[in-house]
Amino acid sequence: MKALSQKRRHPLAAVALLLLGLLVTGGLYAVATNVNQAQASTTNNFTASDTAEGEKLFAANCATCHGMGASGTDAGPSLVGVGAAAVDFQVGTGRMPMQMNGPQAYKKPAQFNDEQTNQLSAYVASLGAGPALPEESLLDGGGDAAKGGELFRVNCAMCHNAAAAGGALTRGKFAPALDGVSSKHIYEAMVTGPQNMPVFNDANISPDDKRDIITFLKQIETTSSPGGAELGALGPVAEGLFIWVAGLGVIIGFTIWLTSRTS
């Protein structure tokens, strides 16, 4: 202690103090963000054999693009730290393995069954901490649909459309329509932000709020349209097209019928 107090006036003391301060705040920040991350990655209970099988599947199907050990190549990004949720989403919705290069990886029928998908997730999760598969309780659709609707309109509607009918982004990218997407994949999309979608981590939208959003999406998916056929829920363009083609078409048919009698 004495030694320290004597060195207080040392010319380098100020510098040391500054360094210390920076280290402490930096460390605290790292801890704080890790806490957030940790919330997202409540590790799933994958078995060692899952991971081992996953590694084999990965080497056979994904390594061409993502590299051995998923460390990334020119054809695909590194998957270290993307988490089990990202793999489950990408493989579960059929986006991965990617079919062709383009503005966006298209959805297609899933190529792997649930077990294989789980094994791939286990393997990628073993490479570094990342968002884990969501807990069942967040996916039950038992949240507050009205609140979920508000969150959806504020956070998602600008890309996905207020009725979740999808929308265009620049240069051939697009936000897909969300009907028919499973609750699990909705959750995973939010925590991993696939491709051109931003990540909504737990600090942005808490797990409970995510549950509300899922509840809302499931609610509008299951309630049948009260006003009759929806015309794709695409809004005024579809309506305008319909009245011009079908509405006026039928009316013209009648006008021809009415006037043909006399000529």
Added chain:
Amino acid sequence: MSAATTTAEPAFVAKTKGGQITNFVDERVGGSGILREFGRKVFPDHWSFMFGEVALYSFVILLMSGTFLTFFYDPSMAETHYTGSYIPLQNVEMSVAYSSSLNISFDIRGGLFMRQVHHWAALLFVASVAVHMLRVFFTGAFRKPREMNWVVGSTLLILAMAAGFTGYSLPDDLLSGNGLRIIDGVIKSIPVVGTFISFFLFGGEFPGTAVIGRLYVLHILLVPALILLMIVAHLFMVVVHKHTQYPGPGRNDGNVVGYPLGPVYAAKAGGFFFIVFGVIALIAGLFTINPIWNYGPYDPSPVSAGTQPDWYIGFVDGALRLMPGVIGDFHFEFVIFGFVLSLNVLLPALIPAGILFSVMFTYPWIEQWITKDKREHHVLDRPRNAPTRTAIGMAGFVWYCVMWAAAASDLIATHFHVSLNDVLYWLRALFFIGPIIAFIVTKRIALALQRKDREIALHGRETGRIVRLPHGEFIEVHAPVDEYKRYKLVGFESPEPLPAQPNENGVVDGSEKRRALLSKWFFEDRVAPATPSELEAAHGHHGDHEAIDSSADNKSISR
């Protein structure tokens, strides 16, 4: 009925109670006089003449369904929490206007149906007005003496759009709010006064708490009243001018051939009202329109993807989407004396619509000036027989459609799996070259059709029967067309360009020279109708079976 012809006419006494009442009313209102006048009006029937009626009937349906809606709609922007029966919006904070619209949709018997009837009828109303207008344009029905009625009609089109637009905003849902925000942006882009107008309109900073109430007054009071007034003026002029007719034997600028309005036509028209009503009701019962519950309450922060206006405002939205914000290093936004001039909003919002509407209002006079044709016309042109006018119309139509399509650029991109940027680049190119291509192509097609008509008038139609002559030559048998068909093919005018004429001082002034140039452009390419002497020459050697009453059974071999 009244056989008495003597001077002292005995008072007519009806035999039945009903007759007596009818007579009572008639003697005081003079109904039979009106009926006599209107009942003898002749209405030539062709299906393309019925779009005006569709518009009229849609308007009547709008009035009826709209009145129903006013019983339950509350144009207040006060905040409330939704307590109705639509669960995904339960307890959400919203305006009373939106909440009452939701109540109409979910908690009032027949309310949703009425809302959908009202909205579908609105779309059909404007669509039929537009088609009606196209019919009038392409057949030249706007020519003297109907120019003023064309102007009244153009006003009606604008009023119809205004009615639709003010109504679109009333539910105060996210979609309509986004639309209103765009209008606010356009208003604010007007130099100097824009911001003040916006503040005046919204009663303060957007969105304020006043605008819905104000739009409501416009929507249910002012605009429908003006429309009604204009419709009355419009129909009055229709009666005064009598209806136009397509060219045909025995039809000329001095008569109208067709059925009298009553009773057959009146019955048909009455029946047609119910057909239009039925079609709208069917559509409203089966297809959702403007599902406001999907969009949620208006809140200035979220903007939904796929936000579009109703179809008739689409072309303005499309023009806004087409406009680039910057070209290379050139920005369209300037700051002059502290005022921001946003040409990238102002230009697309006002210029295309401005051009379209100015040309629309003045077209009858533009054409009159070029052609110097000041005669009355009651017989219509077939579109092909006025090639330049038809081409001008198509150019304008294509220009409109390009902007219209641009309003759906995002949906085109997602549904045809193309890049949104590419869609915009293509539409920008089409915005400039589309009308030019349309003009040239249409004119060529019209001229080709005219040549074909001439050919058929002179040599008959091709029957597809090939005959081999004794010396081995093959010919196709042509059947002459009957007199009625031929009249249609030859009975039109094809004016030649009118060279510059000196004015009363014997001087050819600059404007007259320009007019002559335009006249050349208008009439230069022409196909003259087959003249009687040409017809004579072409048919002369057939003997006398080409006489006036040649009929269908006369389609014998003509060679």
